[in-house]
Amino acid sequence: MTPSLAIGYLAAIMGTVCWIPQAVQVWRTRDTRSLSLMANLMFLVTVILWLIYGVMILDVPLIVANVVSTTAMITIVAAKLKFK
């Protein structure tokens, strides 16, 4: 594996798991006041678009990563809408 490919994979993995602690925190504390609804909604749309793109080009890593991200982001946006 080339150094650039290793960095690309590391970025992809980190970008996939990084929203899990945010999802856990909002449901544990029920506090979402400082989360921007606009930012989180836009990012939810972003990961759904990446998922659709992954399905269209049949790219398995892109699909797997964006199923995880979409799940985390739905959890965060749901908390934001529920605990205002």
Added chain:
Amino acid sequence: MTPSLAIGYLAAIMGTVCWIPQAVQVWRTRDTRSLSLMANLMFLVTVILWLIYGVMILDVPLIVANVVSTTAMITIVAAKLKFK
């Protein structure tokens, strides 16, 4: 442009600008309590890694997108560390 490419570009653009409203909100309200430091730090590292990857493979769209994302994420993480 193919439909999949159009969706890929839309995802890239949306994923680049989406954190700007969050950055504006935390500095305007000085409230960062519900932001997960872990999640935002990991995402900052993610966009820095994508930026390094973009520089290594000389991909201009990747560099431009991740300069914007890195700036937004530094702004958010700085607010989180300053306004505890």
